[in-house]
Amino acid sequence: MSRSLRVYLTLLLVVVLAWFWLRAPVIAEFIHGPNFSGLLGVTALYLCSHLFRMLRLLLLTLDEREKAFPLIAAHALTAFPSSFVPFKIGEILRLGSFFYVYDRRRKAFAVWLNERFGDMLVISSFIFGLYLFNVTVPPSMRFVLILFLLTTAIGLLSLFAVAKVFVYLNRHLVLASHSTRGLAILRINHALRQLELDIYKSVNGRFSGFILLSVLIWGIEILALSLFIKQFSIGEPDFVTLFASGLLASLPGGSAGGASSFGLYQSLALMALTLLFPAACWLAARFKFLRS
Numbered sequence: 001m002s003r004s005l006r007v008y009l010t011l012l013l014v015v016v017l018a019w020f021w022l023r024a025p026v027i028a029e030f031i032h033g034p035n036f037s038g039l040l041g042v043t044a045l046y047l048c049s050h051l052f053r054m055l056r057l058l059l060l061t062l063d064e065r066e067k068a069f070p071l072i073a074a075h076a077l078t079a080f081p082s083s084f085v086p087f088k089i090g091e092i093l094r095l096g097s098f099f100y101v102y103d104r105r106r107k108a109f110a111v112w113l114n115e116r117f118g119d120m121l122v123i124s125s126f127i128f129g130l131y132l133f134n135v136t137v138p139p140s141m142r143f144v145l146i147l148f149l150l151t152t153a154i155g156l157l158s159l160f161a162v163a164k165v166f167v168y169l170n171r172h173l174v175l176a177s178h179s180t181r182g183l184a185i186l187r188i189n190h191a192l193r194q195l196e197l198d199i200y201k202s203v204n205g206r207f208s209g210f211i212l213l214s215v216l217i218w219g220i221e222i223l224a225l226s227l228f229i230k231q232f233s234i235g236e237p238d239f240v241t242l243f244a245s246g247l248l249a250s251l252p253g254g255s256a257g258g259a260s261s262f263g264l265y266q267s268l269a270l271m272a273l274t275l276l277f278p279a280a281c282w283l284a285a286r287f288k289f290l291r292s
Contacts, residue, residue, distance in 0.1 A: 038231040045224035047269035056213040070101040076277035080270040110198035118214035120148040
């Protein structure tokens with residue numbers, strides 16, 4: 001284990017213990033509350049969605065199977081701290097953990113882009129479905145839809161259309177240009193082309209499974225939010241508003257009851273993932289050692 005990883009795990013343990021200490025009264029209220037079984041189901045569903053996220057990562061890295069377990073571990077050990085950073089900036093920490101796993105950062109970026117593409121595709125389809133069934137969509141969710149569509153369109157245009165155009169530009173540069181600028185453009189083109197190939201390799205022959213897992217992930221998260229609203233019979237904010245706020249913000253977590261507490265149950269699930277994953281790995285290694 002490298003020194004940087006030891007430092008990160010130590011800091012992670014401090015964060016988990018600090019969060020648990022600060023939220024101890026709220027967690028006690030959650031345990032002794034009248035809706036404990038239903039809210040435990042909400043937490044379990046959200047944890048299940050992250051287990052499917054880990055399975056999706058496994059699917060995306062089948063072309064480099066030796067990286068499968070480290071990549072899953074990276075998700076399990078960064079999901080909890082990443083969830084507290086607003087506006088999903090915590091994805092930077094998660095992407096950094098992918099860079100740590102892979103020797104080639106381009107491959108790590110390709111896996112991360114595939115993940116985000118799957119999420120954007122499913123969420124955009126869900127928002128379109130809300131429009132189709134005449135469900136009132138708040139401005140924040142319309143902003144999410146526009147942002148996702150623009151990001152997807154620009155990303156695909158940059159990675160595929162521009163890379164194809166550069167094929168013809170390469171021929172001209174190789175034959176006619178010997179300048180420093182021409183060499184720099186060739187390098188950029190090569191990097192884009194390799195990124196395109198890494199993206200393709202990550203889903204080659206697995207695209208339908210990748211989409212199915214993405215649908216399952218968000219289907220379970222939507223089910224968890226629906227169950228939460230049913231437990232508290234929340235009218236305002238409604239399902240759509242809570243879902244939109246969850247897409248844009250970090251996890252809240254006030255009291256164990258009310259609309260603002262959904263983030264508490266998400267945080268409990270992520271904390272359980274952070275603690276249970278290393279414990280499960282230790283038990284598996286111990287069992288293997290005893291059998292050998």
